[in-house]
Amino acid sequence: MAIELLCRKIGMTRLYSEDGQSWAVTVLEAGPNPVVQKKTAEVDGYSALQLGFGTRRPKGVSKAMKGHYQKANLAPLRKLKESRVGTEDAAKYEVGQVIRADLFAQGQIVDVIGTSKGRGTAGVIKRHNFKIHTEGHGTHEFFRHGGSIGSNSSPGKVIKGLGMPGRDGNVRTTTRNVLVAKVDAERNLIFIRGSVPGHPNAFVRVRPAVASR
DSSP: OOOOEEEEEEEEEEEEOTTSOEEEEEEEEOOOEEEEEEEOHHHHSSOEEEEEESOOOGGGSOHHHHHHHHHTTOOOOSEEEEEEOOHHHHTTOOTTOEEOGGGSOTTOEEEEEEEOOOOEEEOHHHHHOOOOOOSBTTBSSOTTSOOOOBOSOSSOOBOTTOOOSEEESOSEEEEEEEEEEEEETTTTEEEEESOOSSOTTOEEEEEEOSSOO
């Protein structure tokens, strides 16, 4: 269990490593993330920190949420997410304290959690990377279709989990074991090597890798 820092995906660029290699990196705006609420095992049954990110107009916030922010002496925030942490880690932070990009260090391995880009309704070629059929395998006039979906059993049935056309993307996705190429503490930016889920301006969460290589 570790803090999952809320970040905004800005876009991609390139950095050069110490040995001159060109790296494609994703730039994340890492907060700042104020601590809005602390939850403890004695009161709530578990230990966690509720972090916020961004700003929003008070007009668009309910009275209950306005009171929630006022308890922490904070203005309304765009995003709220809980991070499950241990009791010792939670004791290091107080309500209103701000967590920034320097929570992570250059060279650290992290996981990035976000929502993948939605591709709409897609066929099996695009959605499941099926091959385009020629003749045979139950395919006749339509060579981008899935072909026969029967299992050649009696009574015939469709096998559970069979790849079918449907909605592609727009699901929670975790990119594991990616490298923090650079941390710019002054501008509150984290540079992640490679790509991360989501479109530009999407919100993602960054945490220390759960199972690093």
